[in-house]
Amino acid sequence: MRLPLLVSAGVLLVALLPCPPCRALLSRGPGPGAREAPQSPQPLDFFQPPPPPPQSEQPQQPQPRPVLLRMGEEYFLRLGNLNKSPAAPLSPASSLLASGSRPSPDQAAANFFRVLLQQLLLPRRSLDSPAGVAERGADSALGGHQEAPERERRSEEPPISLDLTFHLLREVLEMARAEQLAQQAHSNRKLMEIIGK
């Protein structure tokens, strides 16, 4: 009689003991179900700070950080005039994707991106816009110079972004999905060939 009571009490204690909060991200190191090869480098997730720099570089390392912390504004790197609708030249490329075979989606995708880049890069006068001025500033500042004036200029430059419409984003996403499905079909075909041996 006492033994079942003690066992029940023990289970109750275990069930109600406070456990560490569940975290969606794993810390460095293999988790309970991880199957990563031990020799592969453990990925550093974004929660972890960068590893401490070597002692010799430490005096220089903190210098960019306070400059970057002052960056509070955002802009987007204008790649071109997006007022032009790329819908017309894109539709043949999209229809080519319907064939489903592996070579043509790649060619269609290459055509799509070539046209897209042409559309984005055509009007160079967009560099006269304030974003363009900032971009030119980014070009000079990202030359890798470590002098203080360059770092000060960099402190005024907002993070890099991409100027892309939702319509184009969906187009490239759908092409990526088509590529994924084609690759899955290819894997399935190879699997069936292996099974059939």
Next chain:
Amino acid sequence: MSPNFKLQCHFILIFLVALRGETRYLELREAADYDPFPLFSAHLKRELAGEQPYRRALRCLDMLSLQGQFTFTADRPQLHCAAFFIGEPEEFITIHYDLVSIDCQGGDFLKVFDGWILKGEKFPSSQDHPLPTTERYIDFCQSGLSRRSIRASQNVAMIFFRIHEPGNGFTLTIKTDPNLFPCNAISQTPNGRFTLVVPHQHRNCSFSIIYPAVIKISDLTLGHLNGLQLKKPSVGCGGVGDFVELLGGAGLDPSKMMPLADLCYPFHGPAQMKIGCDNTVVRMVSSGKHINRVTFEYRQLEPYELESPNGNSIQEFCLSSF
């Protein structure tokens, strides 16, 4: 009922309750150990395991939704390039530098961004991401190969790169890892179903659908404590407590989108809403005191639905964006 039998029943009940929180771990463990080919011979399994990873050339502007190895080699100066990576909502994206040959001193750069950023708008937003914006950029020219593998905090990431010298470039390997409790995610498809669970975490989580969509919420649980229903569930709304909000907007950043509906009380049963905006977001705000869960389905709005709204729909705000 004899006291012994009662005790055994209580024991079984307690055991079941204790295990309930672990089932998600067990699911993942089982998935990790799952052998899809149990009847195959060792020879066949070796042949399958020896399959080369998917490889192709990376383009200056690209989107990738599958794992593999991708190489970019500049055939001419490429000054404005970016590549988007997206996985399943229940996955983390990991970017591994296999080979990088760029001239940082000459103005080249290669940066990984934790999330997506478009027209200056970020996903996840600054409010929903644990890191400040500057730390979400990992610059290869600053960190080098000390951070050779970079795992994003969600299922989306992107890189920006600039290469002046033809012949220079880099090779990346993209992998995905399972995410036990996905918090921020972008859907790859305009149709689907998802359950957002935030267990005792003080964080805000967003699920983004970059299409005009109909959201059908089938279950909302707020304020449960280890599976036991609280008599007084968490009362959110008004920006306080735990709640779910539906957002619509023309940009990527949920913090800049218009809240269209607040769901503050748990309920079961479908509740549907049409959102005719470029981007539709289901966002859960959690205090960390409870386990919150919302299950919803979504499908893309048809063109005829966009033209003639009826029922529970809010489109006036987003019509101007079309």
